[in-house]
Structures are given as C-alpha cells and as structure tokens.
Amino acid sequence: xxxxxxxxxxxxxxxxxxxxxxxxxxxxxxxxxxxxxxxxxxxxxxxxxxxxxxxxxxxxxxxxxxxxxxxxxxxxxxxxxxxxxxxxxxxxxxxxxxxxxxxxxxxxxxxxxxxxxxxxxxxxxxxxxxxxxxxxxxxxxxxxxxxxxxxxxxxxxxxxxxxxxxxxxxxxxxxxxxxxxxxxxxxxxxxxxxxxxxxxxxxxxxxxxxxxxxxxxxxxxxxxxxxxxxxxxxxxxxxxxxxxxxxxxxxxxxxxxxxxxxxxxxxxxxxxxxxxxxxxxxxxxxxxxxxxxxxxxxxx
Numbered sequence: 394x395x396x397x398x399x400x401x402x403x404x405x406x407x408x409x410x411x412x413x414x415x416x417x418x419x420x421x422x423x424x425x426x427x428x429x430x431x432x433x434x435x436x437x438x439x440x441x442x443x444x445x446x447x448x449x450x451x452x453x454x455x456x457x458x459x460x461x462x463x464x465x466x467x468x469x470x471x472x473x474x475x476x477x478x479x480x481x482x483x484x485x486x487x488x489x490x491x492x493x494x495x496x497x498x499x500x501x502x503x504x505x506x507x508x509x510x511x512x513x514x515x516x517x518x519x520x521x522x523x524x525x526x527x528x529x530x531x532x533x534x535x536x537x538x539x540x541x542x543x544x545x546x547x548x549x550x551x552x553x554x555x556x557x558x559x560x561x562x563x564x565x566x567x568x569x570x571x572x573x574x575x576x577x578x579x580x581x582x583x584x585x586x587x588x589x590x591x592x593x594x595x596x597x598x599x600x601x602x603x604x605x606x607x608x609x610x611x612x613x614x615x616x617x618x619x620x621x622x623x624x625x626x627x628x629x630x631x632x633x634x635x636x637x638x639x640x641x642x643x644x645x646x647x648x649x650x651x652x653x654x655x656x657x658x659x660x661x662x663x664x665x666x667x668x669x670x671x672x673x674x675x676x677x678x679x680x681x682x683x684x685x686x687x688x689x690x691x692x693x
Contacts, residue, residue, distance in 0.1 A: 406487040415463040420453035434611035436462035438591040443672035462573025482519040506531035521631035564589040567683040579674040633688040638663040
C-alpha cells in the first residue's frame with residue numbers, strides 16, 4: 394500500500410474569487426526545486442509512486458487544481474480553464490514568497506501542463522519564469538491526416554465523465570470497480586487503493602464517499618479543453634521544455650495521444666507501453682526521462 398507522507402509544511406494560496414489552493418512541501422529542501430501539478434479529476438497525491446522517487450534529491454512543492462484533492466469544492470461557474478491558469482500563476486507567486494524565489498522546474502501532467510502552456514502566452518504569464526518544464530502527456534491538438542476526430546472524442550469523454558459513478562459506500566467499493574476498468578490496468582500494484590484514498594472524500598450529506606472533484610466539474614473541463622488546446626504555440630516556448638507522452642500506438646485511456654515528434658521545435662519523447670496515466674504505470678522510466686533531460690541541459 395502506498396502511504397503519502399505528511400508534508401513538511403503547507404501554505405494556503407487565496408484566489409480572486411475567494412477559493413483557496415493548499416500547497417504542500419515534501420522532499421529535500423536543499424535540493425533543486427520542483428513544482429508538480431496533476432490532471433483533470435485526479436489529485437497530486439495520486440502521483441506519489443512517481444514523485445516519491447524524487448524525494449531524496451529534490452525540494453518538492455505539490456498542489457491540487459481548484460475543486461480537486463485537498464481543496465474545497467466551490468462554485469461550478471468558477472471551474473473553468475482561465476481560472477485554472479490564474480490559479481497556477483498565483484501558486485507560483487506564493488511559492489516564491491513563502492519558500493524563497495529561486496529556480497523552479499515545473500513538472501505537470503495533462504490539464505496542468507496545458508494551463509502552463511496557456512499561461513506562458515500571456516504578457517504576465519508566471520509559468521514562463523520557471524527554469525524548465527517537464528510536460529507529461531499534455532492534451533495538445535496538432536493532428537495529422539490519419540489522427541482521430543478529437544472533437545467527437547472529447548464530447549464522448551465529457552459525457553462519460555458526467556455519468557460516472559460518483560458515490561461509494563466504502564472506499565473498497567471504488568477500488569473493486571477500478572479492478573474491472575481499463576483505466577489502471579497497467580498501473581503499479583496498489584494504484585487503485587491509492588486512487589480511492591486520494592480522489593474520494595467522506596460525504597457530508599450521507600454515509601459513504603464522493604469524488605473530491607465532482608463529476609460535473611470534470612466533464613465541464615473536458616468539454617471545453619479542446620478550445621484552448623488549439624491556442625498553444627510550440628514555436629515560442631519561454632524555457633527549456635520536454636514533452637513526455639504516452640505510447641501513441643496503444644488504445645488510449647482518456648483522450649488520444651498525438652505523436653508530436655514531427656514538430657521540429659519540440660523536444661518530444663514517449664514511454665513505450667504506457668497510456669495517459671504513464672506516471673502511475675512506469676514511474677521509474679518517467680523519472681529517468683525527466684532526469685536525463687535536466688542533466689543534459691545542466692539544470693540539476
């Protein structure tokens with residue numbers, strides 16, 4: 394069983410609409426700083442099999458997206474991509490203020506990778522001030538002629554997310570359900586139990602557990618994320634960037650992974666035999682790819 398340790402410290406980051414992001418510190422405070430973000434409907438503690446491999450050498454700052462993980466659930470109308478971008482920028486500012494302004498490597502998966510790219514395109518974008526980006530399987534859309542219809546697949550995925558089971562009598566009921574689903578079929582042992590403990594919370598209304606990120610919120614982001622994915626400009630990335638994708642030859646578990654090796658401006662690679670949840674499936678290989686890039690660029 395994976396046991397996420399208590400953080401060394403935590404800081405509450407307030408946002409313009411009154412919502413709060415709880416930022417936590419783990420690892421080695423004397424090591425190079427790494428800021429970690431997660432994907433839609435998940436929680437950064439779910440990625441512990443990945444970031445636990447970094448705790449000896451790196452100063453780890455982890456946070457959850459609004460309405461996810463440790464954060465409270467707020468107004469659904471405020472749950473949108475522009476607010477997620479602003480939240481991330483304010484987290485970066487708060488980390489510098491609380492823990493000191495020094496070089497920080499951003500390690501982001503899926504939705505948090507997209508918000509990183511979108512922030513950098515703004516005149517005030519804080520993510521462009523990070524010393525490097527490691528982007529795991531971002532939902533980028535630069536399709537080729539043989540790629541699937543992304544819009545139709547996004548609509549289908551949003552519909553499925555909106556109908557998913559959202560209430561469970563016991564956490565073990567969720568884990569049992571995951572054992573029958575293709576979502577975690579390639580994940581490390583114990584991943585389903587870890588997911589049950591990190592993306593479910595006790596229900597305040599009745600006995601049992603509910604999703605920390607309500608299914609309607611997750612579906613809302615899926616439905617609109619493709620609009621923003623079109624906006625990313627690969628030719629003007631502000632810092633050294635490595636994109637690490639899942640295996641584009643495998644059936645996808647979330648949305649299709651596009652092979653981006655044809656984009657000359659992008660340092661792209663993928664981890665064979667992995668899906669969108671590659672950091673849960675081959676955490677050591679993901680860390681190896683990350684370290685290789687940082688060492689090659691002399692960033693660690």
